[in-house]
Amino acid sequence: MYKLFLCLRYLRSKVFAYFGMLCVALSVCLMLIAVSVFTGFLNKIETAAKGLFGDIVIEPAGERGFAYYDEFITEMKQKIPEVEDADPFILSMGILSIEAEKEFRQVVQIAGIRLPSRARVTDFEQGLFVQEGGENPTFDVPLSRAIERLNEYQAFLRKIIEREFAPQLATMTPEERIACFEGAGRLYLLYREELPDDRKYLLDQLSGAYRNLVSARTRLKLAQHGDKELTALREELRKLEERGASADEKLDVEDAIREKEKLTGVQPARKRVILGLGIPGTTFRTDQGETGRYLLPGDNIFLHFVPLGERFTSVEGVPSRIAKFTIIDDSFSGVHSIDSKMVYVPFDTFQTLNNMGDIVSEDGGVVTPKRCSQIHIKVRGENLTEPELRRARDKVWNLWLEFRQRYPDAATRDVDIDTWRQRQAHLIVPLENQRTLVIIVIAVIWIVVVVLVFVIFYTIVTQKTREIGVIKAIGGGGWGVAGIFLGYGAVVGLIGSVFGVLGGWAFVRNINVIQDWVAKTFGYRVWSREQFMFDLIPDQVDWHAAIFIVASSILAGLIGALLPAIRAARMQPVEALRYE
Amino acid sequence: MSKRKNKPTTDSRAPAPPKGLVSARDLHKTYRMGAVSLEVLRGVSFDVQAGEFITIYGHSGSGKSTLLHLLGLLDEPTNGSVFLEQDDTSTFSRRRRNAIRNRDVGFVFQFYYLLPELSVLENTLLPAMVEHSTLAWRGKKKELRRRAEEILVELGLGDRMKHRPKELSGGERQRTAIARALVNQPKLLLADEPTGNLDSKTGQKIIDVLVRLNREHKQTILMVTHDEELAHQLGRSLYLKDGRLAKT
Ligand SMILES: Nc1ncnc2c1ncn2[C@@H]1O[C@H](COP(=O)(O)OP(=O)(O)OP(=O)(O)O)[C@@H](O)[C@H]1O
Ligand SMILES: [Mg+2]
Numbered sequence: 001m002y003k004l005f006l007c008l009r010y011l012r013s014k015v016f017a018y019f020g021m022l023c024v025a026l027s028v029c030l031m032l033i034a035v036s037v038f039t040g041f042l043n044k045i046e047t048a049a050k051g052l053f054g055d056i057v058i059e060p061a062g063e064r065g066f067a068y069y070d071e072f073i074t075e076m077k078q079k080i081p082e083v084e085d086a087d088p089f090i091l092s093m094g095i096l097s098i099e100a101e102k103e104f105r106q107v108v109q110i111a112g113i114r115l116p117s118r119a120r121v122t123d124f125e126q127g128l129f130v131q132e133g134g135e136n137p138t139f140d141v142p143l144s145r146a147i148e149r150l151n152e153y154q155a156f157l158r159k160i161i162e163r164e165f166a167p168q169l170a171t172m173t174p175e176e177r178i179a180c181f182e183g184a185g186r187l188y189l190l191y192r193e194e195l196p197d198d199r200k201y202l203l204d205q206l207s208g209a210y211r212n213l214v215s216a217r218t219r220l221k222l223a224q225h226g227d228k229e230l231t232a233l234r235e236e237l238r239k240l241e242e243r244g245a246s247a248d249e250k251l252d253v254e255d256a257i258r259e260k261e262k263l264t265g266v267q268p269a270r271k272r273v274i275l276g277l278g279i280p281g282t283t284f285r286t287d288q289g290e291t292g293r294y295l296l297p298g299d300n301i302f303l304h305f306v307p308l309g310e311r312f313t314s315v316e317g318v319p320s321r322i323a324k325f326t327i328i329d330d331s332f333s334g335v336h337s338i339d340s341k342m343v344y345v346p347f348d349t350f351q352t353l354n355n356m357g358d359i360v361s362e363d364g365g366v367v368t369p370k371r372c373s374q375i376h377i378k379v380r381g382e383n384l385t386e387p388e389l390r391r392a393r394d395k396v397w398n399l400w401l402e403f404r405q406r407y408p409d410a411a412t413r414d415v416d417i418d419t420w421r422q423r424q425a426h427l428i429v430p431l432e433n434q435r436t437l438v439i440i441v442i443a444v445i446w447i448v449v450v451v452l453v454f455v456i457f458y459t460i461v462t463q464k465t466r467e468i469g470v471i472k473a474i475g476g477g478g479w480g481v482a483g484i485f486l487g488y489g490a491v492v493g494l495i496g497s498v499f500g501v502l503g504g505w506a507f508v509r510n511i512n513v514i515q516d517w518v519a520k521t522f523g524y525r526v527w528s529r530e531q532f533m534f535d536l537i538p539d540q541v542d543w544h545a546a547i548f549i550v551a552s553s554i555l556a557g558l559i560g561a562l563l564p565a566i567r568a569a570r571m572q573p574v575e576a577l578r579y580e
Numbered sequence: 581m582s583k584r585k586n587k588p589t590t591d592s593r594a595p596a597p598p599k600g601l602v603s604a605r606d607l608h609k610t611y612r613m614g615a616v617s618l619e620v621l622r623g624v625s626f627d628v629q630a631g632e633f634i635t636i637y638g639h640s641g642s643g644k645s646t647l648l649h650l651l652g653l654l655d656e657p658t659n660g661s662v663f664l665e666q667d668d669t670s671t672f673s674r675r676r677r678n679a680i681r682n683r684d685v686g687f688v689f690q691f692y693y694l695l696p697e698l699s700v701l702e703n704t705l706l707p708a709m710v711e712h713s714t715l716a717w718r719g720k721k722k723e724l725r726r727r728a729e730e731i732l733v734e735l736g737l738g739d740r741m742k743h744r745p746k747e748l749s750g751g752e753r754q755r756t757a758i759a760r761a762l763v764n765q766p767k768l769l770l771a772d773e774p775t776g777n778l779d780s781k782t783g784q785k786i787i788d789v790l791v792r793l794n795r796e797h798k799q800t801i802l803m804v805t806h807d808e809e810l811a812h813q814l815g816r817s818l819y820l821k822d823g824r825l826a827k828t
Contacts, residue, residue: 474687
């Protein structure tokens with residue numbers, strides 16, 4: 001009975017005990033944060049890599065690409081049970097510019113993708129703006145859906161404006177307020193000059209976004225009205241093409257279509273793009289961390305690019321290629337290096353534009369069949385380990401060796417077939433090395449905790465030697481006395497680690513808010529998006545690690561208390577009583 | 581732990597068989613400090629009958645405390661044995677010695693040795709807490725508490741029970757220590773210069789308490805003092821000199 005009683009009583013009245021708890025709490029907190037961020041980072045790489053490019057990637061060396069991809073995909077799906085699905089992919093680079101802003105240009109990566117099949121191989125359907133939560137993403141989004149989404153976005157922008165400029169709005173008449181939200185122009189005119197610089201900047205951003213929104217939506221609405229006629233014209237053209245009509249015959253219809261399209265400005269499905277959300281200059285962030293868009297579904301962009309086998313600049317009268325596209329959606333993956341660069345274009349469109357379609361000789365024979373740059377494969381099953389993926393990869397490889405016999409010109413050069421982990425090895429290997437380092441650091445911290453607890457307990461036991469003598473003199477057994485201090489150590493470890501976990505949990509969950517605050521207050525950003533690829537610092541607590549850390553902290557408390565406790569247990573009562 | 585070798589008892593002056601409550605037989609205690617060894621007790625034998633009040637006196641450093649510690653099983657003799665009701669305690673297990681210290685012997689020290697974190701009542705109850713497991717404690721808590729309170733009231737500490745030791749005077753502290761020694765109703769109360777740290781008036785009150793305990797409750801008491809006069813006033817007295825009991 002006395003063990004528990006004394007243990008609790010000692011805890012209550014010893015400042016030392018609180019020191020011990022504090023030091024356990026701090027180290028647990030530190031360990032939990034370090035491990036969580038690390039694990040989170042590795043997980044993010046995995047999710048990102050698989051989510052973007054599938055489990056296994058086939059990529060030929062050089063730019064020429066991989067032909068007979070559809071044949072190979074069909075064979076893979078037939079002959080390799082592990083292959084759930086596969087999809088071709090074209091990647092090239094280009095420059096993005098826009099109609100309205102003459103000075104705007106950005107280097108981008110242009111990806112030719114097939115929809116909706118890509119969603120079966122990767123997580124492409126996740127993080128779409130217009131087609132949020134949709135299973136089957138497409139470039140042919142119903143315009144009504146896009147308009148709906150823009151209405152929601154308008155409400156969102158309006159809420160931000162109302163929040164940020166509440167005092168100014170409060171002084172307006174109802175009419176002025178309505179006018180203000182017709183384009184944010186009133187707010188702009190009435191109050192801009194009175195605002196401090198950073199507010200002025202925010203107002204400019206918000207009103208710019210608001211105006212863009214209104215014009216993009218107008219364009220979509222116009223197109224929606226003209227849609228019926230356009231559909232009819234396109235249908236007519238399709239029939240003509242089917243019939244094998246000559247260019248002359250098609251000319252009229254094509255002209256009519258072009259006229260209509262120019263009127264509305266919205267391109268047909270094959271000339272639409274999905275924009276990466278994060279291309280510099282197309283988005284902004286509020287203090288609250290909300291993302292605002294300047295470029296929206298309904299806006300038109302130009303892509304300048306250099307098709308295979310052509311030159312970049314217009315030498316000798318050959319212009320580099322420019323194509324006009326309508327944005328129909330945007331995509332957020334959370335991987336900064338992807339979101340800040342990618343423009344997704346329909347596969348067939350980009351294949352043709354990039355000179356990767358069938359190359360036909362004078363007499364109509366196919367010289368070079370159409371190609372893709374990569375094939376992305378989804379392997380059946382979730383959370384597959386690397387060895388499992390390697391096995392599937394080896395089967396694909398064997399099939400490829402055999403396929404190559406039958407289709408010698410499928411690829412002219414070497415083909416790499418790699419799992420996502422092999423492809424990301426340049427990221428993962430250094431990270432795993434760093435993780436080892438972190439584990440070593442944590443082990444050192446752990447030893448420090450043990451030593452600290454040990455010192456604290458040694459001091460306590462030394463201070464209490466005479467009392468230990470008393471307890472033994474009145475019949476307390478050696479283990480009883482040791483038990484007091486072991487219990488004490490365990491409680492210090494337990495309470496300390498509970499607070500440590502709570503602290504670590506709170507920190508990790510709010511790590512991005514904290515970083516924003518630090519960046520704003522001290523002007524120093526620990527986590528730069530460019531450096532770490534991801535927009536946000538991982539903010540999930542690694543609960544497996546937490547359990548382990550708590551267990552080891554209690555163990556640290558016990559080990560630290562053990563030696564002093566044993567010392568206390570072995571003393572003769574008189575020795576302890578005589579202790580000075 | 582017991583490293584001592586019992587002397588062969590073929591000696592013609594074989595010790596008398598133990599009788600009474602506690603018996604010391606040929607107790608030796610030698611302290612070794614490196615090469616030097618100090619023989620403090622050199623064969624002490626005597627018996628204590630139930631209900632006696634015995635005082636041990638002698639000069640400082642004569643080994644009084646050492647002897648009392650051996651009798652209270654706080655230490656082990658280099659040679660010889662302490663008998664408790666005719667049983668040789670040197671054959672007892674650690675556990676049994678702990679239990680005897682807890683239940684059969686009460687110890688009062690010169691420097692009180694109270695636990696500063698506990699109140700007077702809790703200090704008094706400590707031996708009872710040591711005796712009972714958490715489960716048994718629940719059942720007996722009320723009764724034990726009442727007993728402790730009775731003892732404290734009897735010792736004049738009725739209004740001090742919630743106080744911490746540091747809030748008490750020396751005499752009150754020593755009375756608390758006596759209460760703690762009595763709470764498990766020991767057969768033997770050992771007191772090592774209980775008045776040594778107190779002024780004479782307060783000291784006399786403590787002695788009065790002990791005398792009353794002996795008279796009214798038939799409490800067997802063995803008390804160490806270096807006050808020869810006092811020793812002679814109370815019951816039987818033993819004089820410790822040169823490690824042996826001397827004739828008074
Ligand atoms: N643990 C020990 N190690 C070495 N010597 C010791 C030890 N304990 C006691 N002594 C010595 O044994 C002798 C007797 O000590 P003890 O405490 O029994 O004397 P005492 O008669 O109680 O004296 P006092 O009246 O001053 O309390 C002293 O000389 C002391 O120095
Ligand atoms: Mg002494």
